[in-house]
Amino acid sequence: MEEIVNVEAVSRRFSLDSSPAHHPAHSFVSALTHASLRVTAGEFLAISGPSGSGKTTLLNLIGCIDQPTAGRILVDGVDTSKLKPAGMSKLRRERIGFVFQTFNLIPVFTAAENVEYPLLIQGVNSRERRERVAAALESVGLSARANQRPDLLSGGERQRVAVARAIVHRPALVLADEPTANLDTHNATQLIDLMHGLNRRLGLTFIFSTHDARLLEHTERIVRLTDGEVVSDSTTQGGSRE
Amino acid sequence: MSKFLLLAFRNVFRNRRRTVMTLFMVGGGVAGLLLVGGFFAYMYNGIREGSINNGLGHLQIFTAEHFTRDEVRVLDTGIDNWRQVAAAIKTGAHVRGIAPRIEFYGMVSNGVKTSVYMGSAVDPDAEKSLGFVTHITSGQDLDSKPGGEVEALLGAGLAKSMNVKVGDGLTVLAMTSDGALNGVDVQVAGIVNSGMKEYDDRYLRITLPSAQRLLQSDRVTNLVVGLDATKNTDSVYDALAPGLRGQPQNLVLKKWIDLATAYNQIHSLFNTIFIFIGIIVFFMVLMSSVNTLLMSMMERTREIGTMLAMGTPRLWIIALFMAEALLLGALGAAAGLVAGNLLASLIDFFGIHLPPPPGSTESMKFYVFHVPMLMFGSSLLVILSMTLASILPAIRASRLQIAEALSHV
Numbered sequence: 001m002e003e004i005v006n007v008e009a010v011s012r013r014f015s016l017d018s019s020p021a022h023h024p025a026h027s028f029v030s031a032l033t034h035a036s037l038r039v040t041a042g043e044f045l046a047i048s049g050p051s052g053s054g055k056t057t058l059l060n061l062i063g064c065i066d067q068p069t070a071g072r073i074l075v076d077g078v079d080t081s082k083l084k085p086a087g088m089s090k091l092r093r094e095r096i097g098f099v100f101q102t103f104n105l106i107p108v109f110t111a112a113e114n115v116e117y118p119l120l121i122q123g124v125n126s127r128e129r130r131e132r133v134a135a136a137l138e139s140v141g142l143s144a145r146a147n148q149r150p151d152l153l154s155g156g157e158r159q160r161v162a163v164a165r166a167i168v169h170r171p172a173l174v175l176a177d178e179p180t181a182n183l184d185t186h187n188a189t190q191l192i193d194l195m196h197g198l199n200r201r202l203g204l205t206f207i208f209s210t211h212d213a214r215l216l217e218h219t220e221r222i223v224r225l226t227d228g229e230v231v232s233d234s235t236t237q238g239g240s241r242e
Numbered sequence: 243m244s245k246f247l248l249l250a251f252r253n254v255f256r257n258r259r260r261t262v263m264t265l266f267m268v269g270g271g272v273a274g275l276l277l278v279g280g281f282f283a284y285m286y287n288g289i290r291e292g293s294i295n296n297g298l299g300h301l302q303i304f305t306a307e308h309f310t311r312d313e314v315r316v317l318d319t320g321i322d323n324w325r326q327v328a329a330a331i332k333t334g335a336h337v338r339g340i341a342p343r344i345e346f347y348g349m350v351s352n353g354v355k356t357s358v359y360m361g362s363a364v365d366p367d368a369e370k371s372l373g374f375v376t377h378i379t380s381g382q383d384l385d386s387k388p389g390g391e392v393e394a395l396l397g398a399g400l401a402k403s404m405n406v407k408v409g410d411g412l413t414v415l416a417m418t419s420d421g422a423l424n425g426v427d428v429q430v431a432g433i434v435n436s437g438m439k440e441y442d443d444r445y446l447r448i449t450l451p452s453a454q455r456l457l458q459s460d461r462v463t464n465l466v467v468g469l470d471a472t473k474n475t476d477s478v479y480d481a482l483a484p485g486l487r488g489q490p491q492n493l494v495l496k497k498w499i500d501l502a503t504a505y506n507q508i509h510s511l512f513n514t515i516f517i518f519i520g521i522i523v524f525f526m527v528l529m530s531s532v533n534t535l536l537m538s539m540m541e542r543t544r545e546i547g548t549m550l551a552m553g554t555p556r557l558w559i560i561a562l563f564m565a566e567a568l569l570l571g572a573l574g575a576a577a578g579l580v581a582g583n584l585l586a587s588l589i590d591f592f593g594i595h596l597p598p599p600p601g602s603t604e605s606m607k608f609y610v611f612h613v614p615m616l617m618f619g620s621s622l623l624v625i626l627s628m629t630l631a632s633i634l635p636a637i638r639a640s641r642l643q644i645a646e647a648l649s650h651v
Contacts, residue, residue: 060644060645063551065550065551065644065645065648066644066645085556086555089550089553089554089555089556090553091553092551092552092553093552093553093554094553096553098548098551098552100548100648102544104544104545104548104648106249106545106548106549107256107545108249108252108253108256109249109252113245113248116245117549117552118552118553120245120246121552121553121554121555121558122553165552
């Protein structure tokens with residue numbers, strides 16, 4: 001299978017501004033330490049772990065919205081450590097879709113316009129945009145709500161719009177940071193089913209961070225992080241990769 | 243592109259209260275500039291037309307010597323063949339008429355007291371035909387063909403100083419063109435109040451033939467040309483100026499603006515004041531808008547982070563903020579244009595009078611002109627100011643660290 005993500009011994013340290021300069025040992029905090037991970041196309045992968053374990057940091061690094069202190073990451077065959085900011089931006093724009101914990105929809109845009117946005121910044125023509133937005137909204141079951149603004153949608157609907165926005169430009173990879181954290185059980189289950197269905201139907205690669213057991217139950221592969229380190233990498237079919 | 247502008251437009255109205263406050267501020271600036279500028283335009287127009295109708299005319303013809311040397315004797319730089327010159331010019335397009343003038347000075351005496359006067363000799367019929375206004379407060383204007391004594395108009399200050407009223411007699415003394423002292427008895431036909439005290443304290447007017455007899459000369463100082471409209475001044479000047487060069491005497495043509503010293507000084511002074519007010523409005527809009535737009539940027543940190551995460555080019559973020567500011571500026575300018583013009587119309591309708599300006603004895607009407615160029619300039623000023631104000635917030639927004647922006651609460 002084609003490799004979509006290759007995380008090679010990646011570390012990420014954050015500086016603590018408040019630390020005294022004469023205490024160099026205490027002036028950084030390690031969010032991620034020598035993490036390695038390979039993801040192939042079509043996988044449905046969960047990154048799990050307690051709060052502060054480095055899940056979001058790892059997703060941010062894979063999603064090219066942060067850069068590692070050490071190590072390197074290849075996304076869709078591109079070595080992101082060699083990319084300039086504009087190149088990272090282009091990679092995100094064309095090859096990656098994002099789903100956020102708090103939906104992060106543009107409040108002044110309708111559901112359809114939110115879904116259209118990634119196509120807009122790619123310069124896709126208006127007719128193609130219309131067709132692809134309609135298809136994306138249909139795939140998440142929200143065609144009837146296309147012209148509603150986010151404030152008139154329920155939490156579950158907003159997150160489905162966010163999923164439609166993440167897949168509309170046909171990315172190689174969809175990254176979802178705690179996508180069910182702000183949803184009730186019913187909506188969370190629906191979203192999990194939706195993402196899983198898109199993964200199977202369209203062959204989309206999903207990587208999401210979660211500590212939601214409901215979501216983990218539907219996941220073939222779970223990477224567990226503790227204190228910034230990968231402590232396990234297992235599949236539900238039994239093949240542990242620890 | 244249209245979706246991008248739509249996003250900018252909708253963002254403008256996200257926080258309606260703040261937008262309304264900004265529109266008030268920007269619109270207030272534009273309305274203020276329209277009112278001040280419109281009043282200044284009215285004032286310029288009033289001074290210009292007043293000067294022209296009070297006798298300055300649209301064009302004046304002098305000998306070239308008049309501007310190159312002082313007169314040793316009265317009228318020694320005057321125009322000789324003024325009747326032929328006047329006849330030649332009178333047939334020109336847009337020319338309503340020609341009024342010959344003599345400017346002279348001397349002493350005036352009531353038998354007890356003597357005072358200095360600044361004399362002006364005119365052809366009353368020519369002055370009337372050109373619509374030149376003489377502000378006579380008592381008595382009447384000069385008769386072009388008086389039957390008895392020589393008539394004179396006196397400034398109110400001079401009449402008061404000489405203790406004379408309409409019908410009283412005075413002796414006017416002047417040096418003739420030959421350098422001899424000559425005198426003529428005049429009867430006060432009317433008292434004049436021009437509104438300029440210094441002028442009225444010295445003003446004396448007699449008819450042209452009376453002055454020529456007094457000064458022993460057939461010359462005139464200048465010829466005043468009246469046109470059908472001030473806007474034709476330049477075209478008539480261009481048409482007449484070459485013809486004057488062929489005259490026996492070297493004659494020059496002057497436009498009213500070259501002779502209206504007071505108008506030019508006032509115009510320059512009030513233009514400077516207006517520019518100063520414009521600068522204040524510009525910086526007022528700039529400083530307060532920077533604050534407003536920074537607040538807007540802070541409130542949308544997570545949203546901007548999301549847009550950047552999705553791969554939005556940073557230049558787009560800059561363009562978005564600048565477009566929002568530009569739209570806000572344009573809307574504010576539109577509101578200001580409506581408010582300013584409405585207020586101007588109300589002021590013009592009800593009519594407000596201001597106290598007399600320095601050197602004047604008459605109150606001034608507060609009237610506001612609707613000047614298209616001013617509307618355009620004021621709008622451009624605030625739009626430019628708003629757009630400049632957006633640069634700092636726009637750059638800050640574009641430079642946000644995505645990961646930090648996404649976790650912003």
